[in-house]
Amino acid sequence: MILITRREHFSAAHRLFRDNWDDQKNLDTFGNCSNPNWHGHNYNLFVTVKGEINPETGFVVNIKLLSKIIKENIISKIDHRNINIDVDFMKGKLASTENLAIGIWDQLEPLIKVLDIELHCIKLMETENNYIEYYGNK
Amino acid sequence: MILITRREHFSAAHRLFRDNWDDQKNLDTFGNCSNPNWHGHNYNLFVTVKGEINPETGFVVNIKLLSKIIKENIISKIDHRNINIDVDFMKGKLASTENLAIGIWDQLEPLIKVLDIELHCIKLMETENNYIEYYGNK
Amino acid sequence: MILITRREHFSAAHRLFRDNWDDQKNLDTFGNCSNPNWHGHNYNLFVTVKGEINPETGFVVNIKLLSKIIKENIISKIDHRNINIDVDFMKGKLASTENLAIGIWDQLEPLIKVLDIELHCIKLMETENNYIEYYGNK
Amino acid sequence: MILITRREHFSAAHRLFRDNWDDQKNLDTFGNCSNPNWHGHNYNLFVTVKGEINPETGFVVNIKLLSKIIKENIISKIDHRNINIDVDFMKGKLASTENLAIGIWDQLEPLIKVLDIELHCIKLMETENNYIEYYGNK
Amino acid sequence: MILITRREHFSAAHRLFRDNWDDQKNLDTFGNCSNPNWHGHNYNLFVTVKGEINPETGFVVNIKLLSKIIKENIISKIDHRNINIDVDFMKGKLASTENLAIGIWDQLEPLIKVLDIELHCIKLMETENNYIEYYGNK
Amino acid sequence: MILITRREHFSAAHRLFRDNWDDQKNLDTFGNCSNPNWHGHNYNLFVTVKGEINPETGFVVNIKLLSKIIKENIISKIDHRNINIDVDFMKGKLASTENLAIGIWDQLEPLIKVLDIELHCIKLMETENNYIEYYGNK
Numbered sequence: 001m002i003l004i005t006r007r008e009h010f011s012a013a014h015r016l017f018r019d020n021w022d023d024q025k026n027l028d029t030f031g032n033c034s035n036p037n038w039h040g041h042n043y044n045l046f047v048t049v050k051g052e053i054n055p056e057t058g059f060v061v062n063i064k065l066l067s068k069i070i071k072e073n074i075i076s077k078i079d080h081r082n083i084n085i086d087v088d089f090m091k092g093k094l095a096s097t098e099n100l101a102i103g104i105w106d107q108l109e110p111l112i113k114v115l116d117i118e119l120h121c122i123k124l125m126e127t128e129n130n131y132i133e134y135y136g137n138k
Numbered sequence: 139m140i141l142i143t144r145r146e147h148f149s150a151a152h153r154l155f156r157d158n159w160d161d162q163k164n165l166d167t168f169g170n171c172s173n174p175n176w177h178g179h180n181y182n183l184f185v186t187v188k189g190e191i192n193p194e195t196g197f198v199v200n201i202k203l204l205s206k207i208i209k210e211n212i213i214s215k216i217d218h219r220n221i222n223i224d225v226d227f228m229k230g231k232l233a234s235t236e237n238l239a240i241g242i243w244d245q246l247e248p249l250i251k252v253l254d255i256e257l258h259c260i261k262l263m264e265t266e267n268n269y270i271e272y273y274g275n276k
Numbered sequence: 277m278i279l280i281t282r283r284e285h286f287s288a289a290h291r292l293f294r295d296n297w298d299d300q301k302n303l304d305t306f307g308n309c310s311n312p313n314w315h316g317h318n319y320n321l322f323v324t325v326k327g328e329i330n331p332e333t334g335f336v337v338n339i340k341l342l343s344k345i346i347k348e349n350i351i352s353k354i355d356h357r358n359i360n361i362d363v364d365f366m367k368g369k370l371a372s373t374e375n376l377a378i379g380i381w382d383q384l385e386p387l388i389k390v391l392d393i394e395l396h397c398i399k400l401m402e403t404e405n406n407y408i409e410y411y412g413n414k
Numbered sequence: 415m416i417l418i419t420r421r422e423h424f425s426a427a428h429r430l431f432r433d434n435w436d437d438q439k440n441l442d443t444f445g446n447c448s449n450p451n452w453h454g455h456n457y458n459l460f461v462t463v464k465g466e467i468n469p470e471t472g473f474v475v476n477i478k479l480l481s482k483i484i485k486e487n488i489i490s491k492i493d494h495r496n497i498n499i500d501v502d503f504m505k506g507k508l509a510s511t512e513n514l515a516i517g518i519w520d521q522l523e524p525l526i527k528v529l530d531i532e533l534h535c536i537k538l539m540e541t542e543n544n545y546i547e548y549y550g551n552k
Numbered sequence: 553m554i555l556i557t558r559r560e561h562f563s564a565a566h567r568l569f570r571d572n573w574d575d576q577k578n579l580d581t582f583g584n585c586s587n588p589n590w591h592g593h594n595y596n597l598f599v600t601v602k603g604e605i606n607p608e609t610g611f612v613v614n615i616k617l618l619s620k621i622i623k624e625n626i627i628s629k630i631d632h633r634n635i636n637i638d639v640d641f642m643k644g645k646l647a648s649t650e651n652l653a654i655g656i657w658d659q660l661e662p663l664i665k666v667l668d669i670e671l672h673c674i675k676l677m678e679t680e681n682n683y684i685e686y687y688g689n690k
Numbered sequence: 691m692i693l694i695t696r697r698e699h700f701s702a703a704h705r706l707f708r709d710n711w712d713d714q715k716n717l718d719t720f721g722n723c724s725n726p727n728w729h730g731h732n733y734n735l736f737v738t739v740k741g742e743i744n745p746e747t748g749f750v751v752n753i754k755l756l757s758k759i760i761k762e763n764i765i766s767k768i769d770h771r772n773i774n775i776d777v778d779f780m781k782g783k784l785a786s787t788e789n790l791a792i793g794i795w796d797q798l799e800p801l802i803k804v805l806d807i808e809l810h811c812i813k814l815m816e817t818e819n820n821y822i823e824y825y826g827n828k
Contacts, residue, residue, distance in 0.1 A: 001548075001549045001550075001552065002512060002515070002516070002546065002547070002548050002549070003546065003547040003548075003549075004511075004512065004544075004545075004546050004547075005544070005545050005546075005547070006543060006544060007542065007543040007544075008543075009265075011177050011178060011179050011265065012177050012178060013151040013175070013176040013177050013178040014178070016333075016334070018332070029333060029338075030333075031218075031340060032217070032218035032219075033218060035218050035219055035220070035224070037151070037219065037220035037223045037224050038151040038176050038178065038220050039149050039150055039151050039178055039217075039218040039219060039220065040149060040150060040151040040152070040176065040177055040178005040179055041149050041178055041179065041180050042179050042180045042265055042266075048547075053510075053512050053513070053516075056432070057430075057443060057444075057508070057510070058430070058507070058508030058509075058510030058512055058513045059510055059512060060512055060546075062443075063544050064445060067543075079170070079177075080169075080170035080171060080173050080177040081170075081173055081175065081177060082173070082175035082176050082177065085175045086173070086175050093334070094333070094334030095334075096329075096333070096334030096335055097280075098278060098280065098329050098334055098335060098336055099329070099334045101278070102278070102329075127147075127149065127180055128180075128283065129282060129283040129284075129343075130280075130281070130282060130283075130339050131280070131281050132278065132279065132280050132281075132336075133278070133279040133280075133281070133324075134277075134278045134279075135277040135278070135279075136277075138277065139824075139825040139826075139828065140788060140791070140792070140822065140823070140824050140825070141822065141823040141824075141825075142787075142788065142820075142821075142822050142823075143820070143821050143822075143823070144819060144820060145818065145819040145820075146819075154609075154610070156608070167609060167614075168609075169616060186823075191786075191788050191789070191792075194708070195706075195719060195720075195784070195786070196706070196783070196784030196785075196786030196788055196789045197786055197788060198788055198822075200719075201820050202721060205819075231610070232609070232610030233610075234605075234609070234610030234611055235556075236554060236556070236605050236610055236611060236612055237605070237610045239554070240554070240605075266559065267558060267559040267560075267619075268556075268557070268558060268559075268615050269556075269557050270554065270555065270556050270557075270612075271554070271555040271556075271557070271600075272553075272554050272555075273553040273554070273555075274553075276553065285817075287729050287730060287731050287817065288729050288730060289703040289727070289728040289729050289730040290730070292471075292472070294470070305471060305476075306471070307478060307770075308769070308770035308771075309770060311770050311771055311772070311776070313703070313771065313772035313775045313776050314703040314728050314730065314772050315701050315702055315703050315730055315769075315770040315771060315772065316701060316702060316703040316704070316728065316729055316730005316731055317701050317730055317731065317732050318731050318732045318817055318818075355722070355729075356721075356722035356723060356725050356729040357722075357725055357727065357729060358725070358727035358728050358729065361727045362725070362727050369472070370471070370472030371472070372467075372471070372472030372473055373418075374416060374418070374467050374472055374473060374474055375467070375472045377416070378416070378467075403699075403701065403732055404421065404732075405420060405421040405422075405481075406418075406419070406420060406421075406477050407418075407419050408416065408417065408418050408419075408474075409416070409417040409418075409419070409462075410415075410416050410417075411415040411416070411417075412415075414415065423679075425591050425592060425593050425679065426591055426592060427565040427589070427590040427591050427592040428592070445632075446631070446632035446633075447632060449632050449633055449634070449638070451565070451633065451634035451637045451638050452565040452590050452592065452634050453563050453564050453565050453592055453631075453632040453633060453634065454563060454564060454565040454566070454590065454591055454592005454593055455563050455592055455593065455594050456593050456594045456679055456680075493584070493591075494583075494584035494585060494587050494591040495584075495587055495589065495591060496587070496589035496590050496591065499589045500587070500589050541561075541563065541594055542594075568747075568748070570746070581747060581752075582747075583754060645748070646747070646748030647748075648743075648747070648748030648749055649694075650692060650694065650743050650748055650749060650750055651743070651748045653692070654692070654743075680697065681696060681697040681698075681757075682694075682695070682696060682697075682753050683694075683695050684692065684693065684694050684695075684750075685692070685693040685695070685738075686691075686692050686693075687691040687692070687693075688691075690691065
């Protein structure tokens with residue numbers, strides 16, 4: 001098995017809350033992540049794909065193509081935006097790192113399959129101390 | 139000369155804009171940093187002080203005390219908050235990294251002077267690619 | 277599969293040696309890690325858990341709770357301590373990074389199981405060049 | 415399962431091209447990586463092995479021995495060299511990160527097997543944004 | 553004094569040698585950096601400028617403009633190139649990190665002066681262990 | 691002005707305490723850093739020198755020579771040792787990061803002066819959050 005990973009990054013605002021809960025319950029559950037005026041992070045996104053090596057190029061995938069797909073479909077929609085309000089694929093979802101990793105997977109997975117390679121993992125670092133790894137709904 | 143530096147970090151939302159400018163002028167000047175729904179960052183804050191070494195302790199300053207002062211006076215006010223709305227010492231100021239570094243200096247400088255040491259530099263990293271260093275109004 | 281990881285860190289002293297071996301055999305086997313007067317490291321500890329996402333919170337686990345469990349049960353016992361002498365769960369064991377990772381697993385595994393999630397991996401970095409990953413006794 | 419990883423690094427020049435293609439086709443396929451006068455990178459190499467813990471030493475493997483094997487068989491051949499020209503185990507192969515990771519695996523795998531442990535993964539970072547993980551031909 | 557720094561990076565090949573010296577003298581002086589078939593690095597370039605804060609924007613300089621100047625005048629000429637052969641502003645110079653930092657300063661200094669700010673420092677990291685800081689010919 | 695910096699690292703044990711104070715006063719002053727059974731760190735040491743560029747080599751100093759001087763005179767004495775007990779140049783001194791940085795300066799300064807360059811700064815990082823910079827007794 002051979003895996004290739006591309007890192008991209010984005011900066012975004014978000015807030016953890018449920019609008020069917022009052023402020024106190026949101027605060028009890030989500031702590032300062034529920035601050036009504038938002039907060040934000042520099043996210044590091046690692047997209048890992050697997051496949052066979054093309055003997056002509058020595059590549060599993062051209063990493064510039066992989067980077068372009070991530071930038072056009074994820075970064076351009078989320079960088080310098082508000083995850084709760086501005087990002088189409090997060091509409092109606094709680095903006096947790098878990099849900100965001102799954103949302104990014106669902107955007108990228110069909111676009112990567114077309115290249116005859118397979119999306120293997122979305123790793124999403126919210127801070128240097130916290131990260132999520134999602135391997136798909138298997 | 140001997141300097142001691144403490145790193146702390148915080149995650150916050152902000153937006154670059156002037157309310158006496160229309161949306162187009164804000165966009166032309168500040169680019170995607172003016173997104174009306176905010177964005178955010180993980181900020182790394184480096185506070186550097188200088189002074190004499192206390193011969194009894196071998197310390198310029200007890201770094202736990204320095205950390206406590208930064209946490210109580212800066213981090214507790216800005217972490218998981220909105221810089222434009224929630225932070226008293228940034229009220230009425232453009233939330234640029236430059237102005238934020240100066241705002242942090244102005245909060246910490248009198249508190250550090252009391253310890254018979256001197257605030258030397260506020261270094262504020264907005265991303266791994268961008269940072270400000272402020273050495274005071276000298 | 278979805279995984280969430282929390283990083284914590286601690287600074288500790290240790291020594292690699294067997295008291296049923298003489299100094300020369302300890303030195304031959306463990307090199308400068310057997311220095312009789314100890315040495316030490318800044319350890320980075322990555323605790324990875326897996327589970328289902330709670331649809332109400334969007335969380336596999338509240339990362340602040342995970343951090344609290346690690347701090348109360350590991351960091352408070354080992355940070356700024358001597359691994360060979362001061363740490364109850366390492367008593368009588370060789371203080372290798374391998375054994376320390378397993379010791380941390382054995383402390384955390386029952387506490388994490390109670391939360392209806394599963395401990396997946398203990399990754400323990402002794403230096404930027406050396407690390408252990410332990411996935412349990414499976 | 416317990417894994418131990420050693421990081422080593424090397425700096426090398428390379429070029430991506432096929433000599434049975436003309437310059438334009440090389441440029442179309444490999445972009446600026448096909449620059450005829452070479453370019454180069456600081457590579458980070460992570461060698462992960464798995465095995466049983468030796469109860470006498472608390473080690474899966476003595477990490478200094480692992481480091482020595484990597485340095486003598488890989489780093490000494492590739493550091494401050496040209497991957498396409500100077501490295502015996504890359505002769506006749508496209509100098510992609512994928513092929514280099516496999517080449518390193520093929521060098522190290524028999525040397526590590528002799529120690530009664532198993533090579534688990536070669537992770538090769540070409541830049542902070544791009545890396546390959548190879549788990550062998552299984 | 554307030555300073556703002558932008559990091560950019562590039563990957564390039566180079567070789568340290570004097571063509572008026574024979575191979576042995578080059579090897580004696582420059583060690584494996586004189587390898588005739590080149591080697592290379594991922595360079596991190598930190599460009600620091602100083603100036604007054606524009607009260608309308610809160611900026612010393614728009615960091616996107618600073619990034620654009622660095623990319624157009626330095627990165628586009630040196631990234632994925634050979635420093636000795638391909639880079640106009642390094643022609644005829646020994647490709648040491650010292651000379652490269654000065655070469656970058658000489659390219660950027662007049663372009664930055666035009667913006668009514670001042671180039672303060674070029675910091676050039678060749679590896680995570682080696683770097684140069686150049687403050688101009690003062 | 692042109693500066694060149696070499697990073698080296700070492701892992702060591704230490705303890706902050708005064709033997710003319712009782713345990714309680716040591717604990718009150720130094721907190722958990724006074725743990726009687728020691729603790730330890732991975733230290734990062736950055737040695738910065740300044741000088742003229744040698745026109746024959748393009749170097750302020752051959753960085754391999756600088757590294758050799760640091761390794762032979764500092765790292766070999768302190769790596770995998772106890773700073774309080776094992777290090778000749780720290781005998782009788784409180785093992786604070788401040789005093790250690792000055793101790794390293796005093797060891798290196800005469801050795802670097804001989805090379806017709808000048809020691810500019812010793813930067814010593816005890817953790818990723820705490821560091822000292824010493825510029826000499828000027």
